[in-house]
Amino acid sequence: MKDNLLEVNNLKKYFPVLKGVFQKKVGDIKAVDNISFSIKRGEIFGLVGESGCGKSTTGRTILNLIAPTGGSVVFEGKTIFDVENNYEISDEEMRKLRKDMQIVFQDPFASLDPRMNVGDIISEGMLKHKIYNKRDAINKTKELLEMCGLTASNIKKYPHEFSGGQRQRIGIARSIALNPKFIVGDEPIAALDVSIQSQILSLLQKLIEELNLTFLFISHDLNVVRYFCDQIAVMYLGSFVEVGTSEQLFDNPIHPYTQALLSAVPASMPSEIKKRILLEGDVPSPANPPEGCKFHTRCPYTKEICTEKVPELKSVDGGNLVSCHLYS
């Protein structure tokens, strides 16, 4: 368990629900509800779940891009925030730390400033952190563009002159420009079409190996996560239901939700017969999550205890960490 680059403890992010003329707070949307995990140096950690289950919010809260409601995040031994102990890193230190933790966004059309050319977009961070002077930054930018599969002559072009895949490459180049140690990929391939997805994925793979990156890969594409990530966490309604290495999780899913989720992956061979587990009902609203185990409203194996007590995330047979009463 040593050499964890990132440790997340009991992270919570609630968005207030406001109502009426006076904007009175009438409740919370529990986007991220009490999750803990750690990422080892050099590991690719996958975060999967349905849309709206809080994957992106988790990524952004870890990077302190949105203020957390509870919990703590420790990056390289440095506490970024610890809400329970009223500690938050100073703005100045946070800005220095930003060098080491970057993000790649989902939407390549919104994540690049349309008024800046590619060179400015990529070199902005280097100049801000004074890693290079102007001349070196331009050379480095060209190098980064080449590294990300674009030609260096694109440096003066504007984002709208590129296709989605190329823009995503620019976004990736920007995120590695500061030589970060840790990158959050917030569904970096979800907005791209399939042929481009594989290109971007192999680019990411190459960069992760070359630059020795640690990666938090947020996705809803199970096939991608399976082959891309070392560790995988499955999220449901803001909480982890199962965490494990990608082989364990895919070969031997334990939590009923994980089983249902994996059964929804289309078979790659027509001859392959798959048993599809169909869940009933919809995902409950995160503003009013069910008591006890959040999954009990849709779980085929609901017991009485499930409606009362929140199950803990526990190791089952020394393998996956599972949060389910069936196995405790």
Add this chain to the structure above:
Amino acid sequence: MDVIDKNNKTLDYTPLWRLSLNRFRRNKLAVLGTIVLIILIITAIFAPLIVQYDRDEQNLLKIYQKPSKAHILGTDELGRDVFTRLLYGGRVSLSVGLISTTISVVIGVVLGIIAGYYGKKADIIIMRIVDIFMCFPFFVIAITMAAILGPSIWNVMIITGVLGWTSICRMVRAEVMSIKEREFVEAAKALGLTNREIMFKHILPNTFAVIIVYATLGIANGILSEAGLSFLGLGVKQPQPSWGNMLAAAQNLQSLQHRWWLWIPSGLLVFITILSINFVGDGLRDALDPKLKQ
């Protein structure tokens, strides 16, 4: 390094300003507006070299003369040359428009960005101030202030500038609120930029379209309100001419019916100037948008 050097030679881009210039040039109305404005500005600056009369030179023997060779646009009630005074009046009107707009754009943009970016309390306070400013009719306040401060060209600039910032403030705020939700702002934050850098390097450039359109309208507005205040006798004082107070001086039935050269030229100049400025503003907005590339 080889690769980079090779590519250095084959760079095939055109710099942004040249692209913008090309796009601007393709807009005929904008070019026409620019030419007209340049002519107006040059004639206003070099007025003494163009005309043979002094600005306030009176000739009581030659009052209300029709346009003739000696006086291209005739003379007024004191025998002063109307054409001469129009050129000098242009100095006042153009500079009032420019300076008052600068004042209101600076106030409006800064407050608008702060309100839109920080939201919450800053937003509430600034927007209530805007509401207060907006619920007074412009001319009533302007007249009151002019009456208190006394009529002078500087007061006109300050009054129109200070009273005119509210609408741009609102537009910039609305624009900022939508821009700050875009992911590139978050990306800038993730790069470690400070709030101020994000506001002025990322958000402000993206509001240029709104600001430019407003600023051109604002210049036109400034010229109009100078004309209005001078027309009411609260703007630029005689004998200093402005297009507004020349119109005001012609405000009697005799002049309106029989002496068109006293009021048509100055009215026309206000009209042409405002029209040209609007054309230029439209052209600039399109030219500065990197997304439109034709």
